[in-house]
Amino acid sequence: MLYEALSMSTIVVKVVNKTTEAEDIVSLELASIDDDPLPPFSAGSHIDVHVPGGLIRQYSLCNNPAERHRYQIAVLRDPQSRGGSTGMHQIQVGDVVQISEPRNLFPLTPADHYLLLAGGIGVTPILCMAERLATVGASFSMHYCSRSPERAAFLDRIGASQFSARSHVYFDNATARERLDLGKIIDAAPPGTHIYVCGPSGFIGFVTETARARGWPADRVHLEYFGNAPQDTDGDTAFEVKLASSGKSYTIAADRSVWSTLLEHGIDIPVSCEQGICGTCITRVLQGTPDHRDVYLTDDEKAKNDQFAPCCSRAWTALLVLDL
Numbered sequence: 001m002l003y004e005a006l007s008m009s010t011i012v013v014k015v016v017n018k019t020t021e022a023e024d025i026v027s028l029e030l031a032s033i034d035d036d037p038l039p040p041f042s043a044g045s046h047i048d049v050h051v052p053g054g055l056i057r058q059y060s061l062c063n064n065p066a067e068r069h070r071y072q073i074a075v076l077r078d079p080q081s082r083g084g085s086t087g088m089h090q091i092q093v094g095d096v097v098q099i100s101e102p103r104n105l106f107p108l109t110p111a112d113h114y115l116l117l118a119g120g121i122g123v124t125p126i127l128c129m130a131e132r133l134a135t136v137g138a139s140f141s142m143h144y145c146s147r148s149p150e151r152a153a154f155l156d157r158i159g160a161s162q163f164s165a166r167s168h169v170y171f172d173n174a175t176a177r178e179r180l181d182l183g184k185i186i187d188a189a190p191p192g193t194h195i196y197v198c199g200p201s202g203f204i205g206f207v208t209e210t211a212r213a214r215g216w217p218a219d220r221v222h223l224e225y226f227g228n229a230p231q232d233t234d235g236d237t238a239f240e241v242k243l244a245s246s247g248k249s250y251t252i253a254a255d256r257s258v259w260s261t262l263l264e265h266g267i268d269i270p271v272s273c274e275q276g277i278c279g280t281c282i283t284r285v286l287q288g289t290p291d292h293r294d295v296y297l298t299d300d301e302k303a304k305n306d307q308f309a310p311c312c313s314r315a316w317t318a319l320l321v322l323d324l
C-alpha cells in the first residue's frame, strides 16, 4: 500500500451517517459538503483521513464502487491506538473532515475466478470487491473470518446481498468443523483463480503460507495489510544515518525511529501510517544494510537493500547513508 498522503489533493467532506457495525467497529458515511458527486473510486481503494488531533490514517472504502454520493469506511477501535482509531470513533454525524481522494493500491486484475479472503476489519476492501464482482457478473467466492459474531461487521449486509450464497463467514470460537479450511478451499479453486486477501499480518501470513505450500504462484496472491505485527525491540541498538545531500550524520537512539529523529532536526520525511504498512516514507538507501521491519516492501525489494521505511525499520550496519 503506497500512500502519498501529504502530496495528494485533499477534499473536505461531511459525516452523514455513523453506525455501530459490531463490537468496537463503527462505519462512517462521508458525503461532499455541497452534495455534488464525489470523485469515483474502484474496488480496493482507500482514502487518507485527517483524524482529529492531527494524525492521518488510511481506511478502505467498503461501499459499492458504483456509488458517487458517498464513501463508506469502517473503523475498528484499536486498544493500542495512538490516537487514530480513538479519534475516528469520536467523530460524529455533522462533523466535517478532510480526506484524500481515493487511491487504489489493491486493485482487482483480470482473473477467471476470485477467491476473496478477509480477516477481521480487513473485510472492508474485500466487501467492496465482492460488490463490484457481483455487479459485473464475475465468478468469485468470499470467505470472512472473525473472532466472534459480535465482532464481525456487516453480517446483515452480507446476508442480504446478491452474493450471500457465495459468502462464507467463520468464527474463531466455532467448532473445528465450522472453521475456515483454507487448504481445502485453495485446492478446490478453479484454474485461473486469483486470491485477494486483507487483514492483520497473522491472517495474511497464514493465507500466503498455505497458498505457497500448495504451489500457488505468488503473482496470483494479492494482499493488503491492516496493521504491522508487534516488533521485538529488545535487541535494538543505536546506529548512525548520514544524509547524502548535506553530509550530516545523526545518531538514531535504540528507542527512536529514523523518521522521528530526523524530524527533530528539521528533516521532514512524509509519513502516514508510521508502522511500516503504507510505504509513504520509503527512502532510498545509498550505503549500509537496513533492518527491514515494514510489511510494505516485497521480499525481493527488501533483499536489494536500496530502500527502507524510516518510520519503523532500523539498520544492521553501524551507518546508513540515505538519499536525502
Ligand code: FES
Pocket: 270, 271, 272, 273, 274, 275, 276, 277, 278, 279, 280, 281, 282, 294, 296, 309, 310, 311, 312
Ligand atoms: S509511514 Fe507508512 S510505511 Fe512508513
